[in-house]
Amino acid sequence: MSTTVRTDIKKISGSEKAAILFLCLGQERGSELMKQLGETQVMPVSRAIAGLGQVTTDVVEDVITEFVEGMTAGGGVHGNFNEAEEWLKSFLPEDQADRMMGEIRGPVKGKNMWARFSSLNENVIANYLRLENPQTVAAILSQVKADISAKVLPLLPEDMMQDVIERMIRMEAVPQDMLEGIETALETEFLDSAANVSGVDSHERMANIFNKFPPETFEGISGKLDGSMPDELARIKQKMFTFDDLARMDTQNLGRVIRSGTDGARVPTALKGAKSDVRDYFLQCLPERSRNLLKEEMDSLGPVRMRDVQTAQAALVDVAKELAEDGAIQLPMNDDEDEIIE
Structure with missing residues (x-):
């Protein structure tokens, strides 16, 4: 040696x-x-x-x-x-x-740039992005969290939104030289910046964004994407997991999600705006006493805003994903067409 x-x-x-x-x-x-x-x-x-x-x-x-x-x-x-x-x-x-x-x-100040950019009001971000090239917009929205992109995209002109989404789907990673140019511009317009290339799969990224879209927004854009890039849309849908997909879980796993998701009025609010078959399946997963209590909570809520329903449903989906990541439950595969709803 x-x-x-x-x-x-x-x-x-x-x-x-x-x-x-x-x-x-x-x-x-x-x-x-x-x-x-x-x-x-x-x-x-x-x-x-x-x-x-x-x-x-x-x-x-x-x-x-x-x-x-x-x-x-x-x-x-x-x-x-x-x-x-x-x-x-x-x-x-x-x-x-x-x-x-x-x-x-890079410098510490650059680490927080995207988080600080994301903290801006979505209307401010959208107004800034409207003036940018769609490829630049796609690159920027690929760097921020899915819930930010989901808020900003519907605020863009309809044609621009579809163009940007298609570019995000095709974008595997933002080229370093392109990102550096974007960051220089953001530094001038907003905050200091540094490279932070995202290597997240574009289909998974768009699935996370679409999961947070209001249903009517997703239906509108998916109809257009089905015509322009059907194969890509199919791959994205395979990665999506929505509130309705919870009804494809077995009763034991769904019951665990309901128990873990009990936080204030989250569950009754989510079910208040759910489809009747989905709501019925949720109730089937509970013992009779818990089922009756949940029904009483739903009745006592009175009218609820659709925004609150969507927020509560998204929170339950997040609970399910966290439990799945911890190995406590198993989520149904999205290519499985056999639903459990009776």
Whole structure:
């Protein structure tokens, strides 16, 4: 084994950089990854590990940073900041991973730019975007949270909204040079900015946005998208999960959602504006006493605004998704046409 102390990343070969990454991952994770390589790849990495010698902490950090920057720059793998951060935290202490991600993302003030931009009133954002190129609008709305995009898109002119949505569907990631130009403009118009490329799947992103659309808005735009890009719309619908989809769950899982979603008048408000078959199925999931109490709560509400109904229904959908992420329940697949409603 070499006794050389490696202090300069410029003098380290590609195989040696790979060796450093494998050693950082540890034997268990590294061996799992090594199994994915072919023999022609395993041999040079193994030789590099055997002859690597001592590597300083600074060089290790330089190698990791170089690799992560390659992931987030849209190279041969589909990487993004979230993927990079999770990868770093798989083998580094959290504070060290956070520090390195901070260096990769840029100045601290830039980290909060999109959140601060999103905090603006949706009418202000929409008025600004109306004057922009649809591709620029698509790039901007791809960087903000789905609920912000869902509020802003319906405020755009109808033709522009459809154009922007189609571009967002096709957009896998915002090109770095385009994003830099957008951020320069936003810095001038609004706040300081820094690169924050989103690697979220465009169909999943649009499904999240459409989930938060009022039903009539989604019906209008989906009718047009069905004519202009039916295959893409079908893929988006497969990823969507709406309030009505809760009625496709079995009674045990739905009952757990109802119990977890009990927060004030959320459940009775959501059911107040639900379809009759969906409402009946919800009630079937409850014991008789709970069912009667829920009916009384619904009756005592009186007239409710559709906006409040939609908010309550969206909150229950979020509860279901959180339970599914925790492994407490299983959501029905959207390509399953067999409904449970009787």
